[in-house]
Amino acid sequence: MPIRDDRPHTADLRVRVQGRPVDSYPALSPEAERGAVRRITVVGEEVLSRPCREVAEFGTPELASLIDDMFLTMYVADGAGLAANQVGVDLRLFVYDCPDDDGIRHVGHIVNPVLDLPGPGSRRLVDAHEGCLSVPGATMPVPRTDRAVVRGFDKDGSPLVIEGTGYFARCLQHEADHLVGHTYLDRLSKRHRKDALRQMEDRREDVFARRADKAAELGR
Incomplete structure (x- = not known):
């Protein structure tokens, strides 16, 4: 999921890492410093359209390395979140570095x-533009709830509960969709889906060029 253009500047944000507040945090996460850039899959590839497999083994070097690579790949693509099947790995896992609407950066x-969404009486649907790193260059309005919770585990198997509001809630819902084999295009009407795919065809090469420039800037 791409970061919106009006996000607060990193230096202005309070930070929560794995749901816990921290005093300070670098612009690039430590995982990204260890990672390597992977190719981002594009809508139409089969791995994006099937449910991902549960991670069965925790605490492995392979899982840690995948997370490192996903963080760096997300930053190179100017993303706010990235699911494992977006780098071709069909596992139930995503990473994020995303602001909410209250000036808090979540990493x-x-x-x-x-994914756990609040009941109809305690949530509000927000119709806002959304993009996807696997639909390069396209954005369309997508209705999402303004609150969301995800429950799962960290890479070592410790339980996690991550709560999001505003834009971060949108990010959590977007990435959870990926893990069941959906992109935001699946939430659009046929007309809007065609429009999004047309945008992608017109802009994808420019997006790929920007990603290459960003990778070179980061020395990767």
Whole structure:
């Protein structure tokens, strides 16, 4: 999920890492410093359209390395979140570095997440533009609830509960959709889906060029 253009500047944000407040945090997470850039899958590839598998083994070097790579890949693509199937790995896992509407930056990863949305009487639907790193260059309005909770585990198997409001709630819902084989295009009418795909065809090469420039800027 791309970061919106009006996000607060990183230096202005309070930070919560894995749901817990921290005094300070670097612009690039420590995971990204260890990671390598992976190719981001594009809508139409089969891995994006099937449910992902549960992670069965925690605390492995392979899982840690995947998370590191996903963080760096997300930053290179100017993303706010990235699911594992967006780098071609069909596991229930996503990473995020996303602001909410109250000036709090949320950073972390969650494994085997289960999305929990509030009931109809305690939530509000917000219709706002949304993009996706796997639909490069396209944005369309998508209705999402203004609150969301995901429950899952960290890479070592410790339980996590991550709560989001505003834009961060949108991010959590967007990434959870990926893990069941959906993109935001699946929430659009046929006409709006065609419009989004047309935007992607017109802009994807420019997006890929910007990603290449960002990778070079980060020395990757």
